[in-house]
Amino acid sequence: MRVLMIAQSPIAGDSRILREATALADAGHTIHIIGRDVPEGFEIGPKITVESVSRSSGLRAGGGGLAVGHGRRGPKVLAKRFGRWLLLPEHRLRTEKQWRLAAAPRVADAGPFDVVHAHDFNTLELAAEYAELWQAVLVYDSHELWFDRALPGRPTPLWRARGRQFEATLAAKARVVFTVSDGIAVRLRDRGLKDVRVIRNTFPKADFVPPPLERPEGLLYAGRVGAGRDLPTVVGAARQLAPFRTVLMGSVDPNYRLDLGPVEVVAERSIDQVDETLRSYGISLVTLTNTCENHRLALPNKLFHAVRAGVPVVAADLPELRAVVTSHNLGTLYTPGDPVSLTAAVRALIETYPVYTAGIREAADELNWEHDAATLVKAYSEL
Structure with missing residues (x-):
């Protein structure tokens, strides 16, 4: 046809x-x-x-990008933001x-x-x-x-x-x-x-998945860096997990601001390069805010990218993600918006790492x- x-x-x-x-x-x-x-x-x-x-x-707001600090303040800036907030639905x-x-x-x-x-x-x-x-x-x-x-x-x-x-x-x-x-x-x-x-x-099933790390080297978030991804929670957990590495990799929304703290940022890469990078760190972050029904029912691409790479996940405890992660033994879950919960989920995954590397590799036979x-x-x- x-x-x-x-x-x-x-x-x-x-x-x-x-x-x-x-x-x-x-x-x-x-x-x-x-x-x-x-x-x-x-x-x-x-x-x-x-x-x-x-x-x-x-509509665009000025002064965006990843940054340390709280952004610009003042009456004019607040008025501009209010006008944008008011007009955005019609403009969209x-x-x-x-x-x-x-x-x-x-x-x-x-x-x-x-x-x-x-x-x-x-x-x-x-x-x-x-x-x-x-x-x-x-x-x-x-x-x-x-x-x-x-x-x-x-x-x-x-x-x-x-x-x-x-x-x-x-x-x-x-x-x-x-x-x-x-x-x-x-x-x-x-x-x-x-x-x-x-x-x-x-994602298409990988032709070859190398043996997993004996112990993970860090956390990698591979995806769009912007609102709704629960990245402030990632930063909060990174402070508690340091010197264990936390890395963000992906394109950055131009108006998004984030206090980075100890989090590293690297440029967006191709799919095959993401596979290699995920494997080099050993843990994939699958984060979302619990702010809408769409998020609660979502299955982000990065979950399946981790399956392709054979790398366990720490994922947001939202209904649809929870169902897939637990049924296939893909990794651990954390409460969105809670850095303490994310920290505990990462540490739990590290302690039982071989269990989850086995689970996520078995899941590749179906989740492809x-x-x-x-x-x-x-x-x-x-x-």
């Missing part, structure tokens, strides 16, 4: 979209992706084409709508297609419109529990309630709905969606992309 994927995420860095497109192309389908911030000359593979639609960079919706308006002519010119695959809610309305126009099959891929995310800006309970209803109405038109965890799948089914299938954000890709390809074969 000819498949159109639509996404407002930066395609080159969205491993879920890249893996899904590659799996479907390997199964014989032809894929065209309309996304955002695609680098010039970027290619994914045979039978896959991609084009880019730019999006507004949005306007930015996403502008992207859809800019993408619509590209969608029309590229079509028709047999399948329109919407990645996340902010593309679903556009995808549903063209699927109906072309009499194509609509597929909805919910990477997050969209209207239950922790978002910056003022509270918007009415928008969330209306959004859940609108999402359910549009998604009911989809032949199949994909999502990333069992917990989110249950929520979507509770909202009336019938065929919801789980495709986790796993080959397993999840088969679910995707089977669903498409049924379309």
